[in-house]
Each structure stands twice: as C-alpha cells, then as structure tokens.
Amino acid sequence: MTNVSAIQIDDLTVAYDYKPVLWDIDLSVPEGVLMAIVGPNGAGKSTLIKAILGIIKPIAGTISIYGKSYTDQRKLVAYVPQKGSVDWDFPTTALDVVMMGTYGSLGWIKRPGKNEKKAALEALEKVGMLSFKKRQISQLSGGQQQRVFLARALVQNASIYLMDEPFQGVDATTEIAIINILKELRKAGKTVVVVHHDLQTVPEYFDWVTFLNVKKIATGPVKDIFNDDNLTKTYGINYKVAVNK
C-alpha cells in the first residue's frame, strides 16, 4: 500500500433541496486499490461519485484528486455512468460512443482524429466488442452496452476510474469480462472505485470496500472490515453473508 491518496474527501456534505444525502463524509481512497462502495438504495453511492466528479456541487467539504481539485485533474479521472442514465436509442454507433471518451482530453472545439479513432478501436478490442464497432447502440444487448461504456472509460486512459453499477443487468460472461478488466487496471497501478450491489461477490472481486449509508460506516481492506457487523450497521438489518476468508 502506498501513502498517496488517489482521492481524498473531507467533511463532504451533499444535499438535494436541503435534505442531506451524504452527511459529513471523510474518505480516503489509496492509490492502486479496487474499491467497492456498498450500501442500500438511497445511501448516496451514486451521489458520492457524482460529487467527486464535480457533477453535483456539495454544500460543504472538500474533495481532492492527488492533492488538487477535480477541475485541475479532470484528465486523470474516467467515469462510467449508470447504463440507464442515457438514451440508447440515440442515433450513434458503438465506436462513436467510445470515441466520446476522448472528448475530455481534446477540449472544446477540437475534433477527434486518427489517433482518437485508433485508441477507441483498441479499447473496443479490449472489451471484446471490436466486431460490433459499427452496430447502432440500441441493437446491442445490455451486457454489450455496458462493455461499450467500459471501453469509453478505458479510452480516457486515466489514473482513476469511477464506475456506477457496471454490473447492473449484465449476463455472467460480461460480468467476468468486466471484472477481469478491472483487475487488470488495478495491476497496472490504477485506482478503481465501483458502486456495487451484489454483496456476495465483494470479497471475490474487490480488495477494498466502503460501507455507505448517508454517513460513512466504514472503509478499509475487504479482509479486515467486510463483516456482518459493518453490514448490519449499513443495511440496518441483521445481515449474514458467507465471507470466505
């Protein structure tokens, strides 16, 4: 474990219409971890991700990416939104969606060119979707759409990956494909933070976990803190999960 914090969050409070959804969160995400954020519906998991990305403005607190504000470090961070947050009937192809991942580094007005296309094709290949590059996105299955989203994040070539439920509504093959890519990213020294729903797979997929329910319940290595006590505190009901040590 290194000493650098990829993401450092201090005293973060986010509210919608003055109702706090995240309350006084302190969280430090060490560099190079594969972290799951778990918690019940409405716990503020997506909100936390969006606050880190500056999409939602917090009413209090600070967030820093490698010691600087997100605006300064934008290009270090890639984002995979929830699959359901976009309209898949949008008139575009898989390749074009992946190309969108390059728009951030291009900045305003500049158009993507050959290099961007090459990077997008490589990313599509990595997620096993190269043969679908010209497919209209509504003609893709749920799992394929999720892979396209992942490819779009890969093309951003970031240091930190924030993903909102990348396993939602995907088949088992895709789930394995995705987790393998996430593990590869970690091996390459990247930091990956994933909003995750399936508690059973946490010990198998992730090495760090954060329990969240409006307040932060606990954060740390899975082997130390993924236990019934924290689960019960987070979900409010007596939780029994078979944790294979």
Place this chain on the structure above:
Amino acid sequence: MTQPQIEIQLIAMVVAIACAIPGVFLVLRKMALISDAISHSILPGIVIGFFITQDLNSPLLIALAAVTGVITVVLVEWIQKTGLVKEDTAIGLVFPALFSIGVILIAKNANDVHLDVDAVLLGELAFAPFDRLLMSGMDMGPKSLWIMGVILLVSLLLLLLFYKELKVSTFDVGLSAAMGISPMVMHYGLMSVSSVTVVGAFDAVGAILVVALMITPAATAYLLTSNLKKMLLISVGIGIFSAIGGYWLAHLLDASISGSMTTVLAVVFLMVYLFAPGKGLIAVLYRQRQQRTEVSLITFLLHLNNHSEENERHINHLQEHINWQKVRSKTVLNLAERNNMITIDNDVVSLTKKGKDFTDLALEYIITNKDEKIEHMKEDFFLFRG
C-alpha cells in the same frame, strides 16, 4: 418564375433549414415541446421590441425576443425545480401567460400597425418580398432573407464548431459534465439559438407552424437513420423539400404558404412513418410476422431434432401433430428448405447438418441467453436481434 416567387422560395428554404438544425437536438433531448413554448412566449419580446424600434426586422427586436425565449426556458425549469408541478405542466403554465401579455400589448397599442394576432399565429411568407433591404438606395433583396440568412450562417457555424460538444452533452449529460463540457452551457446555447431562430422565422411562418418546421424534419429523419450526421442532413433535406413543395402546393391551391409547407411536412412524416425501412410501421409489422414464423421454424426444427422415427417426421403427421394450419406449415417448411435446414424425401422430413447446428445454437441461446455465438444468425433471422 417571377422574382418574388424565387425570393419567397429562397426565404422558405432558409427558414426551413435554420429551423431543422436546432430541431434535431431538441428532438433528441426530448424537448420538442420547449420549441412550442418559446415560439409563443417570445411574443411580448417582439411587441416591446416593436414599440422601441418600430421595425419588425430590427436586430434589437430579434435580440429582445430571443431573451424572452430564454427567460421562458429558465421560468419553466425554475417552476419545475420546486417539485410542485411536472415539466409539461410547467411549460403549459409559462408560455400562455407570456403569450397573453403579448396579445394584450398588441390589442392595446398596435392596432394600427402590421402586427396582428393572425400574422403572429400563422405568419405570411407571401408578403416577405415586399419589405426590402435598402443600402444607400440600393435594393439588396428582401430583409427577411438577409435576417434568416445571417441566423442560419451563425447556427451552422456554431454547429460545426460545437458538434462534438452538442453530441456528448445530448447523449450523456453525466460524462459531459465530468469532462468539463458543461451541459448547462450547451443547454442554454441551444436554447438561445432556438429562440433566435424562432424569432427570425416567426415573421414568415408564425408561432404555431414554426414548431412543425423545427420538430417534423427531425422526427422524420430519426426514423430513417441511426447516425447523427445523417439525421442532420436528412432533416435539412426534408426542410428544403417542404419549402419548395409547400410553395408550389400553396400556388396550386391558392392557399397559405406556411400552411402548405407544414402540410407537406406532415405528409412526408406520415409516409416515412409507414414505409421507413427498419423503424417504419410496415417494417415493424413485417418483422413481427417474420419473428412469429421463425419461432414456428425453431419449434419445428426442435421437433425434428427430438424425433428420429419416420412416422413422426412425415409431412402430414407434422401438420396434425404440431397443430398448425396448412398455410403456416407450408411457410415454415419453405423457410427451412430455403435455408437448407431440411431435406424432404418421400414426404418425410429430415434435418440437414446445417439444420441440426442451427437448432443446437438456437436452443443454447434460448436457455443461456448468451448471444455471442449467434451473431451470424442475426443477419438472416429477426428473432435473434433482440
């Protein structure tokens, strides 16, 4: 063609193109109704601008009216944000209120000028050539052609510059914001362009029909392509067609030009809605029918796969056994034979190697729902296209 005829068609074309471009993004952002709201609520802006400038074509009037358009959007969003009413209700609350202020202002103050409620609602292209742009005594052509021309050029320029930003902020607001391409800036940029376009087009086609010029070409193009660039081009093409077709229809019927343009648009949309390949109504019905046949085909192949005894595979038996009518059995048999999936020998049906492989793959897909292995089958069969 006389010169005014050519000029009217030119104006109609420029108006139609200028409307079609922001229209594409309004449709994709599911904001079609906002164009309706803007086109009505700019009225007070136009009236007040007219009082100040005494000129319906003054740039100041256009700017003032466009500001009213953006205010409409802000008001709608503000009311909606309170959470007390939904978006469509908020739109329904805001624009009639602003429009009615405009109507009262006209009735109280502008009775004696060329600004009446009829013109506001329907516009009148036929009069457009009479208002000329004079520069040091030289006739430069109709004023409204110049105004719409400038508006069109500016929005084309903006589209070329910010195409990528418009696309990503329309498709994925979250990613766009995270990348620093502010969806807010793009949103209000689009709203401003839409407002200016509506104000410019207002004089020619009126508050109600301008909505058709913005929304119909985009909605039609949406059914014809799944590529954003092509959608923009097709929308523009449909706009041009409606302008010229509408003019000559009006000429033929001796009717309102803007009304005829809109009628042409509606007919084009209806045709595309019915006959578009892929997304059109008839294509959809055809696909559903084919899918039914294909389900039957698989059922049939499965039956053949399960039974090696000859009496189970006799054509007559199949009809009785699977309980299909003759026509259906024939369709299915033909489809299977055409694809070399079966051979018929002495009225006994047998699966070929291809038929066997196909059945196995289809079965596996139905059980596991994994579609990697059946990609090649999607080309030939609707059933697997999801």
